[in-house]
Every structure is written in structure tokens, then in C-alpha cells.
Amino acid sequence: MARPLSRPRNRRLRALAVPLGLALAAALGFLPSAAGATPRAGGPLLSYVVNTVPGHATVAKVERAIGRAGGTVVTAHERIGVIVAHAADPRFAAGIRTVPGVQSAGATRTAPLRQSGTDDVGKPQRITEAQRAAAERTARATGEEPLEPLQWDIRAIRADLAAKVNPGSRKVTVAVIDTGVDDTHPDLKPNFSARQSANCVGGVPDTSPGAWRPYDPVTDAHGTHVAGTIAAARNGVGVTGVAPGVRVSALKVSEPGTGLFYAESVVCAFVFAADHHVQVTNNSYYVDPWMFNCKDDADQAAIVDAVGRAAKYAQDRGVVNVAAAGNANADLAADKLTDTASPNDSTPVNRTVDPTRCWDVPTQLPGTVTVAATGSHRLKSGYSNYGLGQIDVAAPGGDTRQVPEPPAKNGNVLSTIPGGDWAFYAGTSMASPHVAGVAALLKSTHPKASPQEIRWLLKQQADNPGCPTGDATCTGTRYVNSHFGYGIVDALNAVTE
Structure with missing residues (x-):
């Protein structure tokens, strides 16, 4: 954890190897909603943090950009400018970093869930x-x-x-x-x-x-x-x-x-x-x-x-x-x-x-x-x-x-x-x-x-x-x-x- x-x-292992297939993704709420754009294939479905200028106006613009990039917004903390998104395209983070108002963005994991x-x-x-x-x-x-x-x-x-x-x-x-x-x-x-x-x-x-x-x-x-x-x-x-x-x-x-x-x-x-x-x-x-x-x-x-x-x-x-x-x-x-x-x-x-x-x-x-x-x-x-x-x-x-x-x-x-x-x-x-x-x-x-x-x-x-x-x-x-x-x-x- x-x-x-x-x-x-040297560290008490607690994790089991778990493939992040569609069933697990759905159970954890990782699948895009019907309203979201269809993610481009090419990689595992990962979670990202997208950090923006705080405030509704900028966050809303970036949320729309996330959708256009094939991601799905999970939640947005407007007061601190942190958006959580899911995407399967390996190019997602690099693309979102170029969007005006985005100050940093990156995957919060490197691969499907395994151990900690x-x-x-x-x-x-x-x-x-x-x-x-x-x-x-x-x-x-x-x-x-x-x-x-x-x-x-x-x-x-x-x-x-x-x-x-x-x-x-x-x-x-x-x-x-x-x-x-x-x-x-x-x-x-x-x-x-x-x-x-x-x-x-x-x-x-x-x-x-x-x-x-x-x-x-x-x-x-x-x-x-x-x-x-x-x-x-x-x-x-x-x-x-x-x-x-x-x-x-x-x-x-x-x-x-x-x-x-x-x-x-x-x-x-x-x-x-x-x-x-x-x-x-x-x-x-x-x-x-x-x-x-x-x-x-x-x-x-x-x-x-x-x-x-x-x-x-x-x-x-x-x-x-x-x-x-x-x-x-x-x-x-x-x-x-x-x-x-x-x-x-x-x-x-x-x-x-x-x-x-x-x-x-x-x-x-x-x-x-x-x-x-x-x-x-x-x-x-x-x-x-x-x-x-x-x-x-x-x-x-x-x-x-x-x-x-x-x-x-x-x-x-x-x-x-x-x-x-x-x-x-x-x-x-x-x-x-x-x-x-x-x-x-x-x-x-x-x-x-x-x-x-x-x-x-x-x-x-x-x-x-x-x-x-x-x-x-x-x-x-x-x-x-x-x-x-x-x-x-x-x-x-x-x-x-």
C-alpha cells in the first residue's frame, strides 16, 4: 500500500498479482462512462492526475480537453486544480500537458495492479x-x-x-x-x-x-x-x-x-x-x-x-x-x-x-x-x-x-x-x-x-x-x-x- x-x-508484502482486465476495471470504476469519449487502444487503462490553474473556468476547459484526448474524468477538485482521469492511450499525459491551463500531468501508476x-x-x-x-x-x-x-x-x-x-x-x-x-x-x-x-x-x-x-x-x-x-x-x-x-x-x-x-x-x-x-x-x-x-x-x-x-x-x-x-x-x-x-x-x-x-x-x-x-x-x-x-x-x-x-x-x-x-x-x-x-x-x-x-x-x-x-x-x-x-x-x- x-x-x-x-x-x-524489510517490508511486509501485502499485495497479490492482479491483472487489470475489463472485469476488474469495471469493478474499480475505471471504465469510461457512456458520455465519455472512447479511449484509443494501445495501453493499459491507467489513472492520471492532471493539475491545472485552480478554479471552475480552467478546470472545465481542461475536462473538455481530457474528453477529446480519449480520457474520462473521474473527479475534479476545483479549489486546488487537481483532476483525476482515466485513459488507455500511452500518449495521453504528454498530450494533456500541452493544453493551456495544465501545469503538470502524469500517470499515478506504471502498470496494471500488482504488489506493494x-x-x-x-x-x-x-x-x-x-x-x-x-x-x-x-x-x-x-x-x-x-x-x-x-x-x-x-x-x-x-x-x-x-x-x-x-x-x-x-x-x-x-x-x-x-x-x-x-x-x-x-x-x-x-x-x-x-x-x-x-x-x-x-x-x-x-x-x-x-x-x-x-x-x-x-x-x-x-x-x-x-x-x-x-x-x-x-x-x-x-x-x-x-x-x-x-x-x-x-x-x-x-x-x-x-x-x-x-x-x-x-x-x-x-x-x-x-x-x-x-x-x-x-x-x-x-x-x-x-x-x-x-x-x-x-x-x-x-x-x-x-x-x-x-x-x-x-x-x-x-x-x-x-x-x-x-x-x-x-x-x-x-x-x-x-x-x-x-x-x-x-x-x-x-x-x-x-x-x-x-x-x-x-x-x-x-x-x-x-x-x-x-x-x-x-x-x-x-x-x-x-x-x-x-x-x-x-x-x-x-x-x-x-x-x-x-x-x-x-x-x-x-x-x-x-x-x-x-x-x-x-x-x-x-x-x-x-x-x-x-x-x-x-x-x-x-x-x-x-x-x-x-x-x-x-x-x-x-x-x-x-x-x-x-x-x-x-x-x-x-x-x-x-x-x-x-x-x-x-x-x-x-x-x-
């Missing part, structure tokens, strides 16, 4: 009966949630203490842009906001009841796990979230059967979040099919443009966008990076990318809070991306090599999964929702604060462990460095300062 940020030992991954590290581990029993014994003695003793991550950022001061406001909602959320889970149901949830797959929001739930409860459990870390209720069941008093919503963007997160779906999610008064979005993924979108490639540049416009639209309407840094153990501030995973919907190729021109989207978009992962020993997780000037803050993401004290023992992050269960995951996917939860607490404490002010408070209140002795990959100062940015976020500071 645009790789939720978690994966199997998440940014979880290693295989999910379901909680065992022995772990459950040990946790419940401890919880009865301490007055915690039944499984909270296994949540070393909650204590690591003092979210347990914060909840006693202010668990978060019901007026604050965090939207989980991900694989969908099981809102029937007993830990999530009390805080779930259906009116701020939708299925954005394909680019058009579907708000019918339950449309936001995962397509598959096993392969698409990622979003439910993220949601629990943010806002699992303190209700005497299971775990607790960082901000157990706020609301959480689901914006599903992962393709059925493959888990791919395409640009048109992510654009839909950011716009929907902004228009439905969400305060924070969590983005534990990167937009497929490119791990890094390079601006000297017309298709990739169009993806950066489209998603960037949507993210800025949300920010301009008061939304704080939080995103995972990624799990390649890569220095995002390096002069050159190697990408061996892209494009992940056809045949990946080895390419060297320039980080100044090639961006991880939405992680490296301007204004986004970029989050690195730590383990229980307050060290960078071995898989976490890093980089001086690239990481804003850090948070617990899990690391099996950093083992917490009993009864936890498992160094990964415990949270909710579909079907009323709980499991341990690791990845920057798990770190990002901790920061989204703290951002929600800050918004609860400072309801009039702008996204820029929330970002500043996250940094100002963070606690930086400093670079580990002898670790040459960590550069910077005691206050700002490549591993932790400004530091590990602190939930208690968020509700007391």
Missing part, C-alpha cells in the same frame, strides 16, 4: 494468552487498562500520566489515512467518528456505512493498529491510546487486494479531511508506486504536485499532517540515495536519486511533521530513516533488539487489530500515530493553535536523548540531530505547558 510505514523484515508493502517491520505478532494473563494481573494491581502493562510505548512518552490531566477533547478528530479502520473494535468504537470517515479508493469519497473498514481483516490490519495507538479508549478493555479522549476517523486509501496507495486516493483523503473539520491526519505510508518521486520525471512530478496541493489545502484549513519517515535505515539528508523498490506496481529498477529533487510523499512535503522511530531504550530503531534537517521529532515505533522491562518484554508496539483483537507491530508506521496523538492533545490544550504552532510545540516540548556515543550515523547537536530531530515527543508536556 503506498507502504504503510511498516513492512516485513507496508512500513511495518517484521511479521505482526498476536498477543499470547500468557502475555494477556500477565498484563491483566499487573493491571488489576495498578488500575491500568487490561493490556496497558504491555504498552511500554505509552509510558515512554508519558501518555499514561497525560491521561490523568487531560485525555483529549471530543472536539478534536484525528483522521487515519490508511488501509481502513475496524470501527466495531471495542477499543475504538467509543471514539470513532463515522461522519468524518470515508473510502477514498479511486479518488471519490464513499461515505456509505462501513465503507471505511478494511477490505481484508488480516492483510489490511495496519490502519486499525494505527488508530488504536492514537485513540483507543480507556474503557476497561484492552489497550489505551495516546489521546484516549479524542475522536478518530478512517480515510481508506489502499486498493483492494494489493494495498497500493495511489495519488488520486490520497488527494481525496486530504481534501475530505479538510472539508470535514479534521484537526490532525496520520500518514503511515508513502504514495505508490515510487518510494521517491523525482521532479525531473513528468509523471512523478505530477504526483508530488497533486498530493502537495491537497496536503497544503488541508494545512491551510487548520489540519496538522503527521507522517512516518520510512523504514529503509536511510539518511534522508545524504547527497545520494539508492532506491531498489520502485516502481512497486510493475518491475522495480535500481536507481540513484537526489534527495533535493526526489521526495518521499507525503513525508517530505512542506509543513508535514516527519517522524522517526525509537525503541524502548530510547535509541533510534534499527530500520528507521533519519537525517539532519529531515526528521522533526521521534516517537516509539518498536525494535525487537531493544527489549523493555517485564511484563512487556516485547519490544514492538501493541495496539488494536480487526476482529476485536490486539497485536504487536513495529515500524515508523507505529511511531507516527504516537505523534499524531500528542498533536491531538496539543490541539485539545490549545484549540486555537495553527498547524504551524502545533508543529513548533511538538518540537519545543520534545526530549532529545542526544546522539549515542560512537554512532557515526547520528549528526547534529544535543538539541537537534539526525536521529531524533528535536527529540522524542512528550504527551504530559502537551497537556501541562
Whole structure:
């Protein structure tokens, strides 16, 4: 899926090979309508983003040009000038780029759907009966949630203490842009906001009841796990979230059967979040099919443009966008990076990318809070991306090599999964929702604060462990460095300062 940020030992594969024949195209809504022009043959039916000067007049003119070029308009976001279209002609994008008013255009995929991954590290581990029993014994003695003793991550950022001061406001909602959320889970149901949830797959929001739930409860459990870390209720069941008093919503963007997160779906999610008064979005993924979108490639540049416009639209309407840094153990501030995973919907190729021109989207978009992962020993997780000037803050993401004290023992992050269960995951996917939860607490404490002010408070209140002795990959100062940015976020500071 645009790789939720978690994966199997280097990325947990979630996709199956799926041919994009006419039957699948029809099921996904890819076939042109009767009113549209007949596409010229010669290539697979693909989705495109066409970015124009915002406004009805220009968008309408470009829509007509899309029809003349054999494409079909799926939806148009006039306020940001992003049109989603489908076409089968390989010449479509090049032709549309010449139309007056078009500023960029490109395919959001490279081939019929195939495979993708998440940014979880290693295989999910379901909680065992022995772990459950040990946790419940401890919880009865301490007055915690039944499984909270296994949540070393909650204590690591003092979210347990914060909840006693202010668990978060019901007026604050965090939207989980991900694989969908099981809102029937007993830990999530009390805080779930259906009116701020939708299925954005394909680019058009579907708000019918339950449309936001995962397509598959096993392969698409990622979003439910993220949601629990943010806002699992303190209700005497299971775990607790960082901000157990706020609301959480689901914006599903992962393709059925493959888990791919395409640009048109992510654009839909950011716009929907902004228009439905969400305060924070969590983005534990990167937009497929490119791990890094390079601006000297017309298709990739169009993806950066489209998603960037949507993210800025949300920010301009008061939304704080939080995103995972990624799990390649890569220095995002390096002069050159190697990408061996892209494009992940056809045949990946080895390419060297320039980080100044090639961006991880939405992680490296301007204004986004970029989050690195730590383990229980307050060290960078071995898989976490890093980089001086690239990481804003850090948070617990899990690391099996950093083992917490009993009864936890498992160094990964415990949270909710579909079907009323709980499991341990690791990845920057798990770190990002901790920061989204703290951002929600800050918004609860400072309801009039702008996204820029929330970002500043996250940094100002963070606690930086400093670079580990002898670790040459960590550069910077005691206050700002490549591993932790400004530091590990602190939930208690968020509700007391």
C-alpha cells in the first residue's frame, strides 16, 4: 500500500498479482462512462492526475480537453486544480500537458495492479494468552487498562500520566489515512467518528456505512493498529491510546487486494479531511508506486504536485499532517540515495536519486511533521530513516533488539487489530500515530493553535536523548540531530505547558 510505514523484515508484502482486465476495471470504476469519449487502444487503462490553474473556468476547459484526448474524468477538485482521469492511450499525459491551463500531468501508476508493502517491520505478532494473563494481573494491581502493562510505548512518552490531566477533547478528530479502520473494535468504537470517515479508493469519497473498514481483516490490519495507538479508549478493555479522549476517523486509501496507495486516493483523503473539520491526519505510508518521486520525471512530478496541493489545502484549513519517515535505515539528508523498490506496481529498477529533487510523499512535503522511530531504550530503531534537517521529532515505533522491562518484554508496539483483537507491530508506521496523538492533545490544550504552532510545540516540548556515543550515523547537536530531530515527543508536556 503506498507502504504503510511498516513492512516485513524489510517490508511486509501485502499485495497479490492482479491483472487489470475489463472485469476488474469495471469493478474499480475505471471504465469510461457512456458520455465519455472512447479511449484509443494501445495501453493499459491507467489513472492520471492532471493539475491545472485552480478554479471552475480552467478546470472545465481542461475536462473538455481530457474528453477529446480519449480520457474520462473521474473527479475534479476545483479549489486546488487537481483532476483525476482515466485513459488507455500511452500518449495521453504528454498530450494533456500541452493544453493551456495544465501545469503538470502524469500517470499515478506504471502498470496494471500488482504488489506493494507496508512500513511495518517484521511479521505482526498476536498477543499470547500468557502475555494477556500477565498484563491483566499487573493491571488489576495498578488500575491500568487490561493490556496497558504491555504498552511500554505509552509510558515512554508519558501518555499514561497525560491521561490523568487531560485525555483529549471530543472536539478534536484525528483522521487515519490508511488501509481502513475496524470501527466495531471495542477499543475504538467509543471514539470513532463515522461522519468524518470515508473510502477514498479511486479518488471519490464513499461515505456509505462501513465503507471505511478494511477490505481484508488480516492483510489490511495496519490502519486499525494505527488508530488504536492514537485513540483507543480507556474503557476497561484492552489497550489505551495516546489521546484516549479524542475522536478518530478512517480515510481508506489502499486498493483492494494489493494495498497500493495511489495519488488520486490520497488527494481525496486530504481534501475530505479538510472539508470535514479534521484537526490532525496520520500518514503511515508513502504514495505508490515510487518510494521517491523525482521532479525531473513528468509523471512523478505530477504526483508530488497533486498530493502537495491537497496536503497544503488541508494545512491551510487548520489540519496538522503527521507522517512516518520510512523504514529503509536511510539518511534522508545524504547527497545520494539508492532506491531498489520502485516502481512497486510493475518491475522495480535500481536507481540513484537526489534527495533535493526526489521526495518521499507525503513525508517530505512542506509543513508535514516527519517522524522517526525509537525503541524502548530510547535509541533510534534499527530500520528507521533519519537525517539532519529531515526528521522533526521521534516517537516509539518498536525494535525487537531493544527489549523493555517485564511484563512487556516485547519490544514492538501493541495496539488494536480487526476482529476485536490486539497485536504487536513495529515500524515508523507505529511511531507516527504516537505523534499524531500528542498533536491531538496539543490541539485539545490549545484549540486555537495553527498547524504551524502545533508543529513548533511538538518540537519545543520534545526530549532529545542526544546522539549515542560512537554512532557515526547520528549528526547534529544535543538539541537537534539526525536521529531524533528535536527529540522524542512528550504527551504530559502537551497537556501541562
